[in-house]
Amino acid sequence: MSRWEPGARDRMTRAAVELFAERGFERTTAGDIAERAGVTERTFFRHFPDKREVLFDGEQAMEHAFQEAIAAAPADVAPIDVAIAGARAAAGLLTDRREQAARRAQIIARTPSLQERELLKLAGMTRAATDSLRERGTADDTAALAAHCAVTVFQIAFARWIDEDAPDLIACAEEAAAGLRGLF
Amino acid sequence: MSRWEPGARDRMTRAAVELFAERGFERTTAGDIAERAGVTERTFFRHFPDKREVLFDGEQAMEHAFQEAIAAAPADVAPIDVAIAGARAAAGLLTDRREQAARRAQIIARTPSLQERELLKLAGMTRAATDSLRERGTADDTAALAAHCAVTVFQIAFARWIDEDAPDLIACAEEAAAGLRGLF
DNA sequence: TCCTTGATGTCAGTGACTGTCATCGACAGT
DNA sequence: ACTGTCGATGACAGTCACTGACATCAAGGA
Numbered sequence: 408m409s410r411w412e413p414g415a416r417d418r419m420t421r422a423a424v425e426l427f428a429e430r431g432f433e434r435t436t437a438g439d440i441a442e443r444a445g446v447t448e449r450t451f452f453r454h455f456p457d458k459r460e461v462l463f464d465g466e467q468a469m470e471h472a473f474q475e476a477i478a479a480a481p482a483d484v485a486p487i488d489v490a491i492a493g494a495r496a497a498a499g500l501l502t503d504r505r506e507q508a509a510r511r512a513q514i515i516a517r518t519p520s521l522q523e524r525e526l527l528k529l530a531g532m533t534r535a536a537t538d539s540l541r542e543r544g545t546a547d548d549t550a551a552l553a554a555h556c557a558v559t560v561f562q563i564a565f566a567r568w569i570d571e572d573a574p575d576l577i578a579c580a581e582e583a584a585a586g587l588r589g590l591f
Numbered sequence: 592m593s594r595w596e597p598g599a600r601d602r603m604t605r606a607a608v609e610l611f612a613e614r615g616f617e618r619t620t621a622g623d624i625a626e627r628a629g630v631t632e633r634t635f636f637r638h639f640p641d642k643r644e645v646l647f648d649g650e651q652a653m654e655h656a657f658q659e660a661i662a663a664a665p666a667d668v669a670p671i672d673v674a675i676a677g678a679r680a681a682a683g684l685l686t687d688r689r690e691q692a693a694r695r696a697q698i699i700a701r702t703p704s705l706q707e708r709e710l711l712k713l714a715g716m717t718r719a720a721t722d723s724l725r726e727r728g729t730a731d732d733t734a735a736l737a738a739h740c741a742v743t744v745f746q747i748a749f750a751r752w753i754d755e756d757a758p759d760l761i762a763c764a765e766e767a768a769a770g771l772r773g774l775f
Numbered sequence: 776t777c778c779t780t781g782a783t784g785t786c787a788g789t790g791a792c793t794g795t796c797a798t799c800g801a802c803a804g805t
Numbered sequence: 806a807c808t809g810t811c812g813a814t815g816a817c818a819g820t821c822a823c824t825g826a827c828a829t830c831a832a833g834g835a
Contacts, residue, residue: 411782415782415783448822452823458823519711523710527703527706530706549773549774552770552771555739555747556774562739563735563736582732590736591775594800594801621790633815633817634813636791636792641791642792
């Protein structure tokens, strides 16, 4: 038996989501989260660089899925279709966790400072997608535009999935992609 | 003659830009800015809700220009073209101030926390554009997609204007819009 | 047995904000 | 000129997000 209970990081994320849902993000201090998780505030900040980050712990996985799907696409597919395939892959990581995603989205929607962080993560996805497209030979400008479009598809699909009780996130992404094509 | 020198807000924005350029955003305290502007820290926070906001004082004007251009567009123009006309209008507010915009962009590029704030402002522009498109009868989904595309055009045009010494922001926007159409 | 390592606790400190109250020039009404 | 209100500011204390430095202690290896 170790000196401390294992799984501290996981306890902190759970405690944070609970407390944010109960009192809201701003009315929850880092000390509150740490206390509920059975650690000190200092330990909280050793695991998370700031208080917001505790809500964005899985984002890097989506970025990876996005990038790998782009890298894996056949060479003769058009950049916009490659990028959208990446968005679909990222969406695939969420399909099982709809309830959790909805709770998280509700907390973020109520808190401007968390919206900022979410936008930064989406910008990170955009940059990652842009880089992946470039590596397969897409021109810089085209890559950036296609990546932005794909992230837009992801965002709009996610919003509809949560807000309108749509059953399947991937289907929402297809719809959004179709809508995008329909604009031109 | 009044009790305090007038133009306190303007002095604070100037002082902030100077100090951020000299030492960087994080190494500048709100008290530093206030001191150089000849006021107290408390007064700084009466004018700006937070330290970052001092760099984003003119953003609302761009949002208005964006919205009004959308509202003023003829009824028979396609939504994506209306939205891009909005982006062009917003860009028009910057054409005269290239130097200032470049300084600001450099500060922001060095500071993640300022990037977050900028992304939030861009998201505000997207929402405003979406609302304006809806008001002229565009379907919700179409409006959101077109607004996202227009803001993307704005972003990419701005980046090229600053980074690649392009002479004219509006011309950059035309190029970006053409590139976007070329994706489909 | 001793030493190292890794995760944690403890504590003091900085800086971004916020609430509250006092101050004081300007301006209007008398 | 007298007076009262108003708006912008100063002064000050307080909370909370973070950070650096050092101490502690279980586990595992030499």
